[in-house]
Amino acid sequence: MRRSLTSLLVLLGLTLAAVPEGHAQSADRKTAISLSGSAYQYKGNFGSNFWDWSSNNYGPGIGVNRYLTSGLDLGLHLGYVELKGNQNAANFFNTNVVHGNLALKLKLNNGWAIKEDAVIQPYLLLAPGLTYLSREGQIRGRNTDENTTHFDAFGAAGINFRLSDGIGLFVQTGQHIPLNANIDGEPNRDVNSFDDRFLQHTVGVNIAFGKPKDTDGDGVPDRKDKCPNTPTGVAVDPNGCPLDRDADGVPDYQDKCPDEKGLANLEGCPDRDSDGVRDGDDKCPDTPGKVELAGCPDADNDGVADPDDKCPDTPAGTQVDATGCPLVLDQDNDGIIDSLDRCPDTPAGARVDANGCPRVVNPKIKALEKPVRFRTNSTIIERSSYPALNKMVRVLKDSTDYSLRVTGHADSRGTDEYNQGLSERRAEAVRQYFTSRGVDANRIITEGKGESEPAAPNTSPANMSRNRRVEFKFDFVPAPAPQL
Template sequence: MKHLLTTCLALGLIPLAATPPAQAQTADKKTAISLFGSAYEYKGNYGSGFWDWSSNNYGPGISFNRYLSPGLDLGLRGGYVEIKKSTDAGAPFYGSNFATNIVNVNLALKLKLNNGWAFKEDAFIQPYLLAAPGWTYTSREGTFNRNGQTLDLAEDKSYFDVFGAAGINFRLADGVGLFVQTGQHIPLKANLDGDLTRDDNAFDDRFLEHTVGLTVAFGKMKDADGDGVADRKDKCPNTPQGVAVDATGCPLDGDKDGVPDYQDKCPTEAGLAALEGCPDRDSDGVRDGDDACPDTPGKAELRGCPDADNDGVTDASDKCPDTPAGVAVDANGCPLDKDGDGVPDYQDRCPNRPGPASNKGCPEMKVEEKKKLQEATKFIQFDFNKATLKPISFPTLDGLVQILNAYPDYSLGISAHADNKGDDNYNLRLSDERAASARTYMLSKGIPAERIVSHGYGESKPIADNATEAGRAVNRRVEFDVYLPGDPNPAETKYGPAPAIPPAPVKAAPVKKAPVKKAAPKRR
C-alpha cells in the first residue's frame, strides 16, 4: 500500500514540475499551482515530536489555488507522508513500532494580508492565514507489544481532518512565489500509532506540518477596460467603454492637441485642454466659438470682449471709457447720478439730494440759515461756573435742530471756549462739558449722534483781549459750524485738534484728629 501511494503521487507531480512559470495570481491571473515539501512531526501515545527536528518525517504535496478577491483565495491541497516511530527498550511497549502512510486532501481558504490593508497586493512579503478542513486517509503497518503479547497493527482508515496554518509568500518575480508555512493537522479520532489505549477526546493523535513550496500562476491576461488591449500593454487602462483607442490602449486624438476625441468639443481643430480642446486665438480664456471678439483679448463675462476701464461695459458700447475703477455705471458705461444734479454719485457728497457741483452735489444752505449758525453763539448761556444750559439757550438750539433736519446730509461741529481766569485744566474741562451739554440737548431732539461732534478748547483759542471784562465775555463762547460729508470739522481747521481733557483732581479724604487724652487728677 505504501509503495502504491508513493507511486501515484509522484506520477501526479511529474506534469506539474514541467509547467512553465506564468503571471502572478491576481485578478488578471486567477489560477495557480503550488508544489511543496513538508516536514511532519507526530504527537500521540508514543510521545510528542513537536518542534523536534530530529524526529521529522518528510513528504511532498501539491495545491491548486483560485483567486477570489484581494484578500481571499480558495485552494485544494494534497500531501503525502509516512510517519514512523518505534519505542525504546523497556515496559510496557518494548519492541512496539508503527509506520503509517498518510494522504491529506484539504479545501483551503486563504486569508491574505497583502490586500492593501497591511501590505500591497504586489508586495514582496505577503503573509497569510489558512483554514483548511478536509479528509485524511491512513494506511498503518507495525506491531504492538504489551506484557509479552504481540499484536499486528495493520489498518486502513479515513478521518475528517481539521487543518489550520499561517505562512508567508515571497514574491520572487512576476508569476513566481516562494512560500513557507506551518500548521497543525488534527484528524478527528484518528489512531495513527495503533495503540489500543485511547484518550476520551478526539485529538489523541495529530501532527504538525512545516512546509516550503513554490507557486506559479497562469491564465488569460485580463482586459479590465474592455478596449481590446491587454492590461499589461495598456497605457490607459481606465478608458471608458466604447471609446476608440490606439495600439497602446489610449483614446484617439485626431487633432493631436492632447485632448482625446471623446472629450474634445472641437475634435478637428487643435485647441487647449482647459477649453475642452477648442482654440482661443486671442488667448483670453474664451473659446473662439463663444468669443464675440475672437481677435481681441477680453473678459469671459463679456463674451471675450475688452473693457478697458473695468466697469462691466464693453469698450464698443462704453460712452464713458475712462470711468475710475470701482465706480457704478449705467448701461452706457457712464457713472450713476441718482439725484440727476449733474454730479456723478462717486463725486457727490449728497447722492440722494440734488445740489450744484460748486457745493459738491449737496443742497446749498440758505443765507438766513447760515446767519443763524453764526449768531447762535451769542444766545448760548450756562449757569455760573457750570455746564448747565440756561433756558434762554433753548430757542437758539431748537432753531439749529430745525436747520439740521432740513439738511440731513450736513454735520455739526460744536466747539466751546473759556477765558483765562482760573486754572487752565479746570477751564479746559468746563469748556468740554459745556460743548457736550449743547450736543446732548440737540440729540434729545432726535438728531443722530453721528451728525454732531463736540470739543472743548478751554482758554487756548481767545478771539478777544482777556485783559478786559468785555474781552473775556467774548472769549467765553460756544461756536457752531456745519460741514459736508467727507469734509474736516471746521473747528479743527480753525483751531487745530482738540486738546486732551485732563481728569478732574481727586479730593483728599479729610484727616481725622486723634482725641486728646486729659491727664488724670493728682491724688492728694
C-alpha cells in the first residue's frame, strides 16, 4: 500500500512539473496551483457519516488549474485520506484513498451574472477520475486486505473568495462515487454500484503564477487598458490613459499648459480671445488679432499691429514703413512710381507700357495658340503640326520680347504618376522642336498637368484624343528689375 501511495505522489510531482507557468487563472493569469485540506465523510455498509462532523477523516489535496474562458476552467486535482470504520473488534477497516480527478469548473462569475473579478465567485465542478483504495481490515473476523482502482464520479459546488489578483481562498463540498468500490470490505453488497461512497468538504487556497500582459508597461493590464499604446514612462490613471489634470483632453505629457484648461490645437494652452494664439504668446490676449502679429489686430491690414501703427487708417494695399505710415515707392516694381502708375498691382516681371499697365499680346499672335495633339502613350509630334509650330517659331524670332508657355496634358488611361510624367515629356518634346530651330531655351517655359485638366470628359476615344495635347500661351519676357 505504501509503495502504491508513493508512486501516486511521484506521478503528482511530475504532472505539476509539466504544467507551464502561465499568466494566472483569469484572463490575465491563466495557471494556478491549489493547496487544500479536506474533511471526508464515509457512507457504506457500516452506516453513514454524511454531515456527521464528529466522524470526519482528514486529508491533504493539491491541484493544477488552467483558465479556458470566462466561464470555464480545467483542472487536475489529487487528494488523499485514510477512511476508518469500527463496529467492534471483529468488524473494522482502515482504507487509504488516493483520488485523481480531471475537473471542469463551471464559473458563475463569467461576466454575465457576476463580474469576472468579483470578490465572491461561486462555481460548480464536474470531475470524473480514478480512485485508488488500499484497505486493511476484518469482517466477522476474516481479513479483508485489498488494493483496487475504480472509476470515480465526482461532482461539487464551491465558492472562491478573491483575495488579490493572484490569490484566492475557496470552500467546496462534493460527493465521490467510486463505481463498484468496497471501502469497508463487507462482502454482502447492495445490488447497485453506489453503496460505498464519500463526501469531501474542502478548504484551500489558489495561487496564481505569472503576471498580466502589459504591452506598454504602464502597470495596467492590457485587458483593462483603455489606452494600450501609452509611451514608456508616462504617468497613467487606473484605466491606463495618460493623466490630464486640467481635463482639457490633452494629456499632461503633451500639454504645454497642464494646469490650465486649453485647446488641443494649441497644445493644451488657453486662448481667451479665440484668435489662434495661445495666451502666453499673445501680446494682445484680450483682443482678437493675427497669428503673424503675435495675436494683435491690424485694422488697416498694412502688416503693422494696431498698438504700433502711427497711421492706423492707411488705404488698403499701401506700402508702409515700420510705423505703419505710407511709403512713396513703386509697389509692383514695374519701373513706374505708384503716383503715376495706373496699374499699381501689375504682376511681378510683366512687361508694362508707359502707364504701368501690362502689355497685351497681339490678337493675331494669340490666334496661333492652338493645341498640338499626340497619339496614345506617345511624345512624337505629328508632321501635320509642323506648319503651326513653325509660325510660332517665326513669331518668337521676330519679337524677342515674347515668351511661350508650353503645357502638356494626357488622357485618363494609366496611373496619375505615369500620366504626369507623360505630359511633361510631351511639353519637353515641343520645347526641343523650338530650340532646335534657334529659339532661346530661356524663352520657352514648360509644364505638365497630367490628366488633371481634360479638354473633354474621358468617355470616348474621340474625347481622349482631344485630351492628349500640348497647349500654348504667349506672354512677354519678364522685364529686368528696375534700378532704384
